[in-house]
Amino acid sequence: GESVGLHLPTLSVQEGDNSIINCAYSNSASDYFIWYKQESGKGPQFIIDIRSNMDKRQGQRVTVLLNKTVKHLSLQIAATQPGDSAVYFCAEYGGYNKLIFGAGTRLAVHP
Amino acid sequence: EAQVTQNPRYLITVTGKKLTVTCSQNMNHEYMSWYRQDPGLGLRQIYYSMNVEVTDKGDVPEGYKVSRKEKRNFPLILESPSPNQTSLYFCASSLRGRASREQYFGPGTRLTVT
Numbered sequence: 136g137e138s139v140g141l142h143l144p145t146l147s148v149q150e151g152d153n154s155i156i157n158c159a160y161s162n163s164a165s166d167y168f169i170w171y172k173q174e175s176g177k178g179p180q181f182i183i184d185i186r187s188n189m190d191k192r193q194g195q196r197v198t199v200l201l202n203k204t205v206k207h208l209s210l211q212i213a214a215t216q217p218g219d220s221a222v223y224f225c226a227e228y229g230g231y232n233k234l235i236f237g238a239g240t241r242l243a244v245h246p
Numbered sequence: 247e248a249q250v251t252q253n254p255r256y257l258i259t260v261t262g263k264k265l266t267v268t269c270s271q272n273m274n275h276e277y278m279s280w281y282r283q284d285p286g287l288g289l290r291q292i293y294y295s296m297n298v299e300v301t302d303k304g305d306v307p308e309g310y311k312v313s314r315k316e317k318r319n320f321p322l323i324l325e326s327p328s329p330n331q332t333s334l335y336f337c338a339s340s341l342r343g344r345a346s347r348e349q350y351f352g353p354g355t356r357l358t359v360t
Binding site for chain 1: 250277279281290291296302304305336343348352354
């Protein structure tokens with residue numbers, strides 16, 4: 136499969152701990168944000184999204200927080216599992232249908 | 247199975263030799279898009295298409311062309327590839343662009359231009 140050898144910031148966590156992945160976005164006019172997960176050799180996969188009229192949204196084991204004042208997003212993963220090991224990207228819609236990705240954070244889960 | 251397919255998955259070519267990377271989706275999605283992924287830069291949008299015969303530039307369109315003659319297909323064309331187009335390319339589709347929650351990504355095409 137395909138993967139990209141990225142020199143990314145890495146978050147290392149123990150299995151079962153909670154993970155928090157942070158992202159700063161660039162466009163104060165962006166009103167829709169998405170978190171993606173990219174496993175080695177695969178394309179990005181949608182995790183959760185949030186619109187700018189919300190501060191928090193919860194999914195299954197994941198929570199996204201949005202702080203528009205400081206243009207900051209975070210993804211919280213509860214009870215992190217080995218299968219959560221991947222690269223995580225935040226993305227914002229800058230312009231009507233142009234999706235802008237952040238550089239990504241690698242999550243490494245250790246048993 | 248609902249999916250986005252890309253071909254070829256791997257391609258090594260020489261500078262200036264025209265190539266096409268195909269993308270096809272079987273979900274009847276209106277919106278399709280091409281991205282390139284480079285180390286440390288995340289994914290950058292090349293072109294997107296809101297529907298048949300409707301395409302628009304993303305952030306890095308220089309050196310690329312696209313066409314959308316059918317809803318299911320969105321080929322990426324490099325008329326005269328250069329080494330700086332060596333990258334990992336992803337095609338994606340969604341039902342209606344930003345109005346849709348999810349973009350579905352293909353498996354990627356690794357292109358090397360020598």
